[in-house]
Amino acid sequence: LEIHLYSLAGITVSFGIIINNTIVMADHIKHKGNRKVGVSLLAATLTTVGALVVIFFLDEATKLTLSDFAAVVIINLSVSFFIALFFIPSLSVAIKLRGNRKRMLINRKRRVVKVTGAYSKAIDFIIRFRVAFIILAILGFGIPVFYLPDSLPVLKDNYSKKAEPTKGEAIYNKTLGNRTFISDVKPVLNKVLGGSFRLFNDKLKGSNYYYSKGSDDVQRTRLNVRIGLSENGLTIEDINDVCKGLENMVTSYHEVDKFVTRVSDASSASMDITFIPEEDFTAFPFLLKAHIEDYMNGIGSYHASVYGVGQGFSNQVSSDYIQGGYRIVMRGFNYDQLREYAEELKERLIEGAKGRIKEVYFLGGDDRWWVKKDFRNYVSVDNSQIAHAGSDIGEVFNSIKSYSKNTIKTSDLFINGVSAPVIIRSDLSDRYDLWQINHQPIISSTGAGIKMGDMVTVHKEITDNVICREDQQFVITVAYDFIGNAELGRIIIERNVRETASLLPLGYTARSDRFTFSWEKKQKNYPLIFLVILIIFFICSVLLESLSQPLIVIGLIPFSFIGLFLTFPLFGIVPDEGAFAAMVLLCGIVVNGTLYILDDFNRLRRERSYMDRKELYLKAFNGKIIPIVLSVLSTIVGLLPFLLTGRDGQFWFTLAAGTIGGLVFSMIGLLVFQPLMLCRTFRRKNENKSS
Secondary structure (H helix, E strand, O other): OOOOHHHHHHHHHHHHHHHHHHHHHHHHHHHHOOOOOHHHHHHHHHHHHHHHHHHHHOOHHHHHHHHHHHHHHHHHHHHHHHHHHHHHHHHHHHHOOOOOOHHHHHHHHHHHHHHHHHHHHHHHHHHHOHHHHHHHHHHHHOOOHHHOOOOOOOOOOOOOOOOOOOHHHHHHHHOOOOHHHHHHHHHHHHHHHHHHHHHHHHHHHOOOOOOOOOOHHHHOOEEEEEEEEOOOOOOHHHHHHHHHHHHHHHHOOOOEEEEEEEEEEOOEEEEEEEEOHHHOOOOHHHHHHHHHHHHHHOOOOEEEEEEOOOOOEEOOOOOOEEOOOEEEEEEEOOHHHHHHHHHHHHHHHHHHOOOOOOOEEEEEOOOOOOEEOEEEEEEEEOHHHHHHOOOOHHHHHHHHHOOOOOOEEOOOEEEOOEEEOOEEOOOOHHHOOHHHHHHOEEEOOOOOEEEHHHOEEEEEEEEOOOOEEEOOEEEEEEEEOOOOOHHHHHHHHHHHHHHHHHHOOOOOEEEEOOOOOOOOOOOOOHHHHHHHHHHHHHHHHHHHOOOOHHHHHHHHHHHHHHHHHHHHHHOOOOOOHHHHHHHHHHHHHHHHHHHHHHHHHHHHHHHOOOOOHHHHHHHHHHHHHHHHHHHHHHHHHHHHHHHHOOHHHOHHHHHHHHHHHHHHHHHHHHHHHHHHHOHHHHHHHHHHHHO
16 A cells, blocks of 8 residues: 555544554453453454445545545554454553452442433333334434425337326326425425435535635625637637736726636636625626626637626537547557548448438547547548649648648757747748638649649548557547437447448457446445445344344444534535545444444343343443443544644545544434334343233
């Protein structure tokens, strides 16, 4: 593992967690004088490790962020288990942990008896009104009724062959899809039944931007202008001139507080405008937006989007990106020849589709989607005309090159003792004119003159300007959009792939690569929480030798999630990947306390079957509650550095905030929910005594 920000953060986060094993073992040796808690420690360690292992099944982007973090925590937890199992018992003998004075022991027992009596009465109260507590817990977590669609769509395509809704769809659309229900009942129902899950989900929808609830940037009114290139052949100086003109106009208004202009390249720029506080809520931002729209409408070579106040504006008539839902990937060892085959395929597609295919694009590679358009001028030559004029390709190329805007970088030169780069560009490029190219005469080596337009044809194409090579083969993707039925589009692409493959020589291939929506490409990480819970269930089933008690352990996870869900809306934190990492971490941590108590409870049931089961539970609870609380506090302390650094840490801040909120709420679940789930066990023993 490499040492970097995420691995170091894994060490910091694991500080509090690895101490938990030491705390539990030391406390058990101190009061029980044995190491029987080792099995519980093993299960607790495995649940946390099992939860973190899921990180390695995430999408590549998230896994790249969290894999080293998870690996460091897993290694530290594994080492801490062996230290707690072997080193701590040996150390306890040397420092004599059981050296309490008798008076202190008596005072401690008096406090324990007093607190235990109060908690026993609380358990009786909880069990008596268990239905109310269960309903309160469910509503606190939330029922995701807000995920219900407003209506069920009726499929009317060639695949389903269904023109009318089914009985279930009709009933749904008349009841839950009714307009009155959607407008009047559903919003109230979402708030009543949604619980903390609804609040978290609403916050998650706005997680594209990370901000503070009280931040001035959120409260300030602003205008955002995005400028893009509509025509090819323009330079970065051209778009800079457009931005300067816009700046001069904005500068003339004293109501503007600040504007920031960014020129990214020759095809894109942006301007962000803020106003003096007195004008934030006046009509001036709307007036300035209208002036900017008029200014950008007067520039034909660029398109612009203006938003921030009022209705968004855009004069862009086409997309800046090549989409191409239908794609044919061609591979070959000679790029020029492969390009010729691609050109032939393009002609067949346009002619065979009868107007249903408007544009065909050539892309480099077979895995590039939403590629930004790049306009290129291509020159086609007529070899017969060149030969008739007594010229050659070299002379034609040199004449055409003089009109190109391409630059050539040469070696640096020393000017007045300073090294400066030298870039050569044709002086004719600023006077670029297609008419001149077509009518410019060139003199061949034989002295004959001929117009360039008789020998060459210049045409514009859209491309991504990338040449891709994989496994010693060049790759060209022929992409296009099809207007019409999906089945007809499939037939056309399959027919053209077969025709192209039959024409290609040995060493060249063609295959279809139609774009389809895939959950693998748009993978959501949050459903993997169910895999974490399943892993914990199996581990707990082995330790507790039961299939019902693991449900009690898992039941503590939703309680911790309530705390996590409430943390983000209450403190104005927008969740990101850190929220998911916090959920995974909570699944592995919060179940540990329940495991310790239930393991002791089962052991006492076997050793003292004659005692009341509620008393046995209280005895197990008393024996483990102090190390559990200390473990929670040590974990919180280990996460505090990420909170103290502020929200600049983004991922680590949300991880710490979500985990701390979940740990605090898990204690409520431990005190209230756990005895509630064991109430049948308590009653069963009392019934046996009565009989």
